[in-house]
Amino acid sequence: DQQVKxxxxxxxxxxxxxxxxxxxxxxxxxxxxxxxxxxxAEGPTFLISISSIKDKNEDxxxxxxxxxxxxxxxxxxxxxxxxxSAVYFCAARASGTYKYIFGTGTRLKVLA
Amino acid sequence: DTAxxxxxxxxxxxxxxxxSIKCEQNLGHDTMYWYKQxxxxxxxxxxxxxxxxxxxxxxxPNRFSPKSPDKAHLNxxxxxxxxxxSAVYFCASSQDLTxxxxxxxxxGTRLSIL
Numbered sequence: 001d002q003q004v005k006x007x008x009x010x011x012x013x014x015x016x017x018x019x020x021x022x023x024x025x026x027x028x029x030x031x032x033x034x035x036x037x038x039x040x041a042e043g044p045t046f047l048i049s050i051s052s053i054k055d056k057n058e059d060x061x062x063x064x065x066x067x068x069x070x071x072x073x074x075x076x077x078x079x080x081x082x083x084x085s086a087v088y089f090c091a092a093r094a095s096g097t098y099k100y101i102f103g104t105g106t107r108l109k110v111l112a
Numbered sequence: 113d114t115a116x117x118x119x120x121x122x123x124x125x126x127x128x129x130x131x132s133i134k135c136e137q138n139l140g141h142d143t144m145y146w147y148k149q150x151x152x153x154x155x156x157x158x159x160x161x162x163x164x165x166x167x168x169x170x171x172x173p174n175r176f177s178p179k180s181p182d183k184a185h186l187n188x189x190x191x192x193x194x195x196x197x198s199a200v201y202f203c204a205s206s207q208d209l210t211x212x213x214x215x216x217x218x219x220g221t222r223l224s225i226l
Contacts, residue, residue, distance in 0.1 A: 007190045008172070031212070032212035034214055041219065041220075042219050042220075043204070043217030043218050043219045043220055044118070044202075045201050045216075045217070046214035046215070046216070049212070049214060051212070063200060064154075089155065093123065093212050098143075098162075098168055098209060099157050099160075099166055099168055099170075100215070101157070102155040103152070104152065104153050104154055105153055
């Protein structure tokens with residue numbers, strides 16, 4: 001049972017445009033969400049997070065939006081740069097637990 | 113200055129062998145994790161230790177045994193390796209358990225069973 005889903009395995013975007021990566025979840029007990037970026041042959045690196053008490057968190061070119069009623073979060077990258085080309089994972093943690101559940105990732109390719 | 117380092121980076125071995133993967137973090141974190149990323153790219157938690165104490169033990173065959181000699185190290189020993197153990201294994205750490213926190217990952221160990 002996959003509690004965190006990233007339904008788009010890949011996405012291509014022109015440099016300078018907005019990249020929108022989506023993530024859906026099924027567990028209403030999730031209260032903390034993170035996005036990680038992963039380059040080939042490296043481990044995931046933390047990008048941005050959001051608590052369930054908020055609906056938006058921004059850090060530079062990266063903004064995460066959370067829609068609790070739809071159980072959906074998205075990562076916006078504006079403007080997209082070629083160096084953003086990587087696999088992006090969303091992850092979620094349920095209240096009172098220490099375990100993070102990861103999605104399967106979306107490969108973003110930013111075209112120059 | 114690698115924050116979370118794991119060795120070896122690649123491990124190729126025969127079925128039935130026993131092998132270990134080592135992980136060390138120099139971030140001063142209390143909590144460490146082992147994840148397995150399989151061929152379908154699922155990144156699944158296997159174990160977690162907090163200050164050398166086991167706090168997460170997912171449904172993993174008991175051929176897998178983690179060992180934390182101190183809070184900066186979490187090693188993974190695998191007995192009687194099987195073909196299905198082929199995967200990338202990631203070690204990670206986080207500050208502690210006081211609230212949700214991001215994890216810092218190593219670069220992974222790619223295990224291939226022949």
